[in-house]
Structures are given as structure tokens and as C-alpha cells.
Amino acid sequence: MDSKKVVVVGCGRLGSTVASDLSANGHRVIVIDTRESSFDKLAQSYSGYKIVGDAVEYQTLAEADIDDADFLFAATTEDNTNLMVAQVAKKFFNIGTVVARVYDPHREVIYKDFGIKTISPTRLSSDVFQNIVS
């Protein structure tokens, strides 16, 4: 399998799981979080980079060597942070595909028009539940 360069912003439950899994599957991973203690959630086997910094600051991204990454996943707990980081990454850092996690389904609809791919846990959970019901 092809090894990809992937940036994960936000090392919470979702971010740490995604980063750990990608790393275990042989991808080159850079994970960014404002708090160093967040990296405790990464799997023991995680072998990627860990960067402490606020990804909303341009300089954090500039210093994190994220240029030319194949993917960036903005997975912090704040919708607006994810939407901003995704747009900055796409516009300034030549990243192939950027994806933002967005809780609010209304905001998700708006950002489809911006060429930002979004994942909405709210929407996904609702869809799964609808399937179970029907």
C-alpha cells in the first residue's frame, strides 16, 4: 500500500484514533494539538510527529511542515476551528484533500459550496439510526 502524508489537527478521541490507526497502517502522520497532554490518547505504537500549537495561527501550520501533505483532517471539538484550518490548509499549503469535522448540519451544508469536504457526526449518527428504525 502507498504511504500517504496525513495531517490530523486536534488530538481528541476522534483525532487520536484516526492518527493512531493511520500510523499503524504505515502512513506518515503529523498530529497537531494545543495541549501536549492530548497526545497521551495516541496509541503506544504511534510513530508520527506530534506538534503542540494552535492551528488557527498561520505560523503553527507554517512551522509544522504540512506542505504537500496528501490529506488533512481537522478534527478539533470546534466547528469553526475545523472550517478555518481546512480552508487555510487548502488555500496556502497545497494539500490534496482537506476534510473538516462539523457537528452543526447547517454549517456543513454551507461549506460544501466552498469545496471543503465535511464529516458530520450528527448527520452520520442520525443516518445510522434512521437505517436501524427503517
Add this chain to the structure above:
Amino acid sequence: MRIIIMGGNKTVYFLAREFIRQHFDVVIINHDETYAKEFARKTRATVVLGDGTDPQMLAEAQARECDVFLAMTNKDQDNLVACQIAKNNYQIPRTIAVVNDPDNERVFKELGIDIAFSATRVIGSIIAQETTFDTIKAMIPVAQGNVNLTEIAIEKSSPAIGQTLAEIDLSEDIVVACVIRDGHVVIPRGSTELRLNDHLLLISENDETMPDLDCFIKEKKVFDL
């Protein structure tokens, strides 16, 4: 003129007060209930309690009939998203953001915000100017900060005293717009001779460096910021 302001510090309060004096219709969006109540009590602005980055909240603030959207929270990500929703979903003609991180001035402009400026940078540049030259009386950025209007005084040490404007070796990117002498305006011509205590209004492009004023000012720099 109808303006929506998202945010909730003292600056927002005084701005709102000023806009209301100028007979603007002012709508404030703030998510903090205590603050929103206090604001409603103290001003004649319409106060909407809620998250300004929520598209439905903007509908409640009647964003469609609005001329200007001003985002002034202390989180740049919220300011960006609110301005983008205001622009794209509600077609508000002017979106303005006060950014916290100076780097985000450029970022916001690239991402479609009409005007973005950093208070940090503005204050920093005022301090830099103030500490660089005493003879510069004022420097006002106009045209969205791209052009500087600078007022300087001709002091005793000035090499320009007794010279006509035509004789002065002024750099090409500066225009002398006006000479103020004894409180009166003298329209500058090539033959205008500069005197002690004249004030000059200069127009130059704001490229982040100080315009070269050596022909008017002979002064040491206090510090080089």
C-alpha cells in the same frame, strides 16, 4: 445603514454607541446572556442572544437587509466563519473582521473577507511611528490602509527650509498634498518655498516601511522597530 456587530467587549459597546449616534441601525449578536441583557439596557441597539456563526442566528438578526457585518470576537475562527456565512448566505455587501493574529489579515483577505485588520498591528505601527520621529505629527492610513496620509512639521533642523518644492529631492512615491502655514492652506506648487513651522501633508503608499523623508527631516531615529 444597517450594521450587525458580532462580539462583546468594551470596544463593541462604544462602537455601537457611536454608530447609533450617527443614526445607523445597529444589531449586536452575542452568546452571553448577561452581556446581552446589559447591552440591551444600555443602548438602543437591537440585541440578539446567540452564536453569530450559526446561520439561523443570522436570519434572526435580519441579516438579509444588512449593509455591513462586523466580526469582533477574540476568536479568529469564529470571526472568519461568521463573515463567510454573512457574505455567502445573506449577501451582506461588506464584511469586516478584526483579527487577533496579525498573520490572519492576509489569510482572511484570501478567504474572501472584504476588510480584515489586526488591532495588534495597528497599535504596533502607531507606536513604531511615534517612537521613530517626533516631527511626524500624524500618520493616518486611508483607502483600507493601503495609502498613508502623513503630517510632518518643518523644524529648525530641516534641510528643506528656504528651498522650493521643485528644488527638493523628494522620492518619487511621495506627493506633497498640502502645505499648512499659520493655520492656512497653501496649495503646493513647484515654486512654493518652505519655511520654518510649515506643516506638510504627504500622501504615500503604505508598504509597511516609513516613507523616505530625509529631505524634510533631519533627526535621529529613537529606535528602529
